[in-house]
Amino acid sequence: MSHTHKPGNDGAEERHAAAMVEEITDFEVLEIAVRELAIEHGLFTADDHRRFTEWTESVGPAAGSRLVAKAWIDQAFKARVMQDAVKACKEIGIDWSEPTGFGTPSDYMNLRVLEDTPTLHHVIVCTLCSCYPRPLLGMSPEWYRTTNYRRRLVRWPRQVLAEFGLILPPEVEVRIEDSNQKCRFMVLPVRPEGTENWTEKQLAEIVTRDCMIGVALPRRGRTADVHPVHKARRPVQGSAHSGEAAHERKE
Amino acid sequence: MSAKNEVGSGRIGLLEALRQEEKTWNVLAPRYGVTNPNPPWKTSLSAICDCLAASGALPALDRRRAEDELAESVYRDVPAPERQLLALVHVLLSRSLLDESDLAARMRAVRSRLESA
Amino acid sequence: MARSKPPKNALKTPATARFRVGDRVRVKNLPNLFYTRTQMYVRGVVGTVAACTYQDVIPEDEAFNRDGRIEQYYIVRFRQKDLWPEYQFDNDTVQTESPERWLEPVDN
Numbered sequence: 001m002s003h004t005h006k007p008g009n010d011g012a013e014e015r016h017a018a019a020m021v022e023e024i025t026d027f028e029v030l031e032i033a034v035r036e037l038a039i040e041h042g043l044f045t046a047d048d049h050r051r052f053t054e055w056t057e058s059v060g061p062a063a064g065s066r067l068v069a070k071a072w073i074d075q076a077f078k079a080r081v082m083q084d085a086v087k088a089c090k091e092i093g094i095d096w097s098e099p100t101g102f103g104t105p106s107d108y109m110n111l112r113v114l115e116d117t118p119t120l121h122h123v124i125v126c127t128l129c130s131c132y133p134r135p136l137l138g139m140s141p142e143w144y145r146t147t148n149y150r151r152r153l154v155r156w157p158r159q160v161l162a163e164f165g166l167i168l169p170p171e172v173e174v175r176i177e178d179s180n181q182k183c184r185f186m187v188l189p190v191r192p193e194g195t196e197n198w199t200e201k202q203l204a205e206i207v208t209r210d211c212m213i214g215v216a217l218p219r220r221g222r223t224a225d226v227h228p229v230h231k232a233r234r235p236v237q238g239s240a241h242s243g244e245a246a247h248e249r250k251e
Numbered sequence: 252m253s254a255k256n257e258v259g260s261g262r263i264g265l266l267e268a269l270r271q272e273e274k275t276w277n278v279l280a281p282r283y284g285v286t287n288p289n290p291p292w293k294t295s296l297s298a299i300c301d302c303l304a305a306s307g308a309l310p311a312l313d314r315r316r317a318e319d320e321l322a323e324s325v326y327r328d329v330p331a332p333e334r335q336l337l338a339l340v341h342v343l344l345s346r347s348l349l350d351e352s353d354l355a356a357r358m359r360a361v362r363s364r365l366e367s368a
Numbered sequence: 369m370a371r372s373k374p375p376k377n378a379l380k381t382p383a384t385a386r387f388r389v390g391d392r393v394r395v396k397n398l399p400n401l402f403y404t405r406t407q408m409y410v411r412g413v414v415g416t417v418a419a420c421t422y423q424d425v426i427p428e429d430e431a432f433n434r435d436g437r438i439e440q441y442y443i444v445r446f447r448q449k450d451l452w453p454e455y456q457f458d459n460d461t462v463q464t465e466s467p468e469r470w471l472e473p474v475d476n
Contacts, residue, residue: 020291021283024365025274026358027333031292032365033357034340035299037349043309044302052298052305105304106311110422112443127407129315139297142331147319154409154462155452173459180405181441181465183421312403 055099060138061209064186066092067113067136068212069203072191078115081188085111094135107134108182114175114214115188121172122187123161123214125153126179133184137209144213154178164215187214194220262325263344265351265358266337270326275333293332300339308348317342383423385440385468391417392474393444395466403428406470410462414474415446418463426467439468 039046070092071078081088086096086109096109103109111133114122126132127150132140143149153160157174161167168174177185189211195203210216210225273279276290303309318338325341326334343349387393397411398404405427421441429436448460 021279021285023279024362025279025290026269027274027276027290027336028292029358029362029365030269030340030354031296031299031336032361033354034343034349035295036361037353037357038299038303038308038343041349043348044299044306048302048305049295049298052301053295056294056297056301100305104301106301112419112421127409128405129312139294145331147323157448157460158457170457171459173461174457175445175460176462178407178462178464180407181421181427181467182424183441183443183465310403312405 051099052104055104056139059134059136061136061212062204063089063092063094064133064136064209064212065204065207066200067094067186068188068207068218069200071113071188072195072203073200078188081113082115085113085186089136096135098135104134106131107184110183111136112183112185113188114177114185116190116214118190119172120175121168121214122175122177122185123153123157124177124179124185124187125150127151127154128180131179131184133186136186137212141209161215164210166216186212189214189218192218192220261345263341263351265344265355266341269337270329275330277330289332292336296332296336296339309342309346314339314342317345383438383440383468385420385423387417387420387440387442387468387471387473389417389419393417393442393471394474395444396470396472398470406466407464409451410444410446410464410466413446413450415444415450417442418445419443421465424467426469437469441465441467442471444471 035049038044039049067081067089071081077088077091080091089096089111096103096107096111114124116122124132125144130140130145130150132144134140149160154176157176158168161174179185189207191203192206195206205223206218206220208216208218208223208225211218216222216225279285280287280290300309300311300314303314304311318335321338321341322334326337329337340349340354344351344354392414393416394414395406395410395412398406419442421443423438423440424430425436426439443463443465445461445463448455448462449458451462
C-alpha cells in the first residue's frame with residue numbers, strides 16, 4: 001500500500017477522517033490486552049502510557065519542514081540551529097524535553113542538524129535499531145525500520161539512494177550518519193534554485209520527510225514522498241546523471 | 252543478556268492464531284474505505300514501547316534486536332504494523348513479562364467488553 | 369547531559385576529553401560481553417574525530433543501571449574505502465558516535 005506524506009499535515013486530517021474500520025480485529029484486542037496486563041503487572045503506569053500516546057500523536061514532519069524553511073530564509077536562525085539545535089527548535093515550537101522533562105527514552109535531547117552543500121550530501125540511519133528524530137519528523141516510516149534499509153545503506157549507500165530515485169555525482173561526498181548513541185540527526189538540504197522569492201510556507205511545502213532523512217532532494221513542485229521503496233536492482237556504475245533526483249517512480 | 256538476543260524461532264500458539272491475512276490493516280482499511288494509513292492502535296503500541304524502555308522493563312535495543320530477529324523469521328510474512336505488535340508480544344512472553352494464558356483470557360474479556368459496548 | 373533520566377549517584381566530576389576534533393582515532397575491538405552500541409563494521413578501523421558531542425554514562429553501564437563512568441562522546445568520521453573492500457567512490461564517508469573508551473589514538 002502506498003501513501004503520501006505532505007508537509008504541513010501532521011496526520012491530524014488522516015486521524016479524524018474515516019479512521020475506523022467496522023470490526024474489532026484481534027490485533028486491536030491484543031494491543032489493549034497487552035497494555036492492561038502490563039500496567040497491572042507494574043511494567044509501566046497508565047499515566048505514562050497516556051502521556052506517551054499523546055506525545056506520539058502530537059509529533060509529525062511539519063516541524064522539521066518549518067525548521068528547514070526558516071533556516072533557508074534566516075541566516076541568523078540557521079547559525080543558531082548549527083550552534084545548538086535543541087535550543088533553536090524551541091523557536092519553532094518544538095521542545096525536545098517533552099514529554100518527561102528529559103525527552104523520550106529514544107530521542108533524548110541531543111539534536112544535530114546536518115547541513116548539506118553542493119558537494120556534501122547527508123543521509124541518516126540507525127543501523128542498530130532505527131533511532132529517528134521524532135520530535136521534528138514524527139514517527140519513522142516503515143522502510144526506515146527495516147533491516148533492508150539499515151544494513152544496506154551504510155554498505156551500499158548509492159544503490160539504496162538510487163532505489164529512492166536519487167543519483168548523485170561521484171565527486172559529491174555521500175556521508176551516512178549512523179545514530180548509534182544519543183545524538184539524533186536531521187538533514188538540512190540545499191535550497192533548490194528557483195525558490196529565491198518564496199515564502200517560508202512555500203518553502204516548507206517542498207521539504208518533505210524524505211528530504212530531511214536524505215533519501216530525496218527538495219525540488220520545486222515536489223510536495224509529497226511517494227512509496228513504497230522498490231527492491232534492489234543491479235546497480236548501474238559510471239552512468240552520467242545530473243545532481244538532481246531522478247523523477248519519482250509511479251507504483 | 253547475551254549480545255545475540257535469544258528470542259529463538261519458536262512459535263507461540265496464541266500469536267499464531269492471530270495471523271489471519273485478511274485482518275491486517277493494509278487489507279482491512281481499503282475494504283472499509285478508510286484512508287488512515289495506520290490502524291488506530293499504532294500510536295498506543297508506540298507508547299507501550301516507549302514506556303517499557305523508560306521503566307527499564309524492556310530496553311529499546313533489546314526489543315529492536317528481538318523484533319529484527321522475529322521479523323526475519325517467525326513473522327516474516329506479516330505486514331507492518333501488525334508484525335511489530337506480534338513481535339513485541341512475543342518478546343514479552345518469551346521473557347516471562349507476561350503469561351500466555353493470562354493474555355488469552357484477557358483478550359477474551361476485552362473482546363467481550365468491546366462487542367457489548 | 370545526554371540522559372533519558374537523571375542517574376541516582378552520577379559522578380559529579382566531568383570527564384576530561386582526551387580527543388579533539390581532527391584527531392585520528394581507531395575503534396577498539398573490545399569483547400562484547402553484554403550490551404554494546406559499538407557496531408562491528410567500525411571495529412579496528414581508523415577514523416577522524418568530527419565532533420565532541422556530550423558527556424554521559426557509557427551504554428554498557430547504563431544498561432545495567434550502574435551509576436557510573438561518565439565519558440566524553442565523539443562523532444568519528446570514516447572513509448567508506450577504509451570500511452569496505454572495493455568501495456568505489458573516493459569521497460564517501462560514514463559517521464558514527466562513540467564513547468571515549470572505545471577509541472584509541474593513532475599516530476600519524
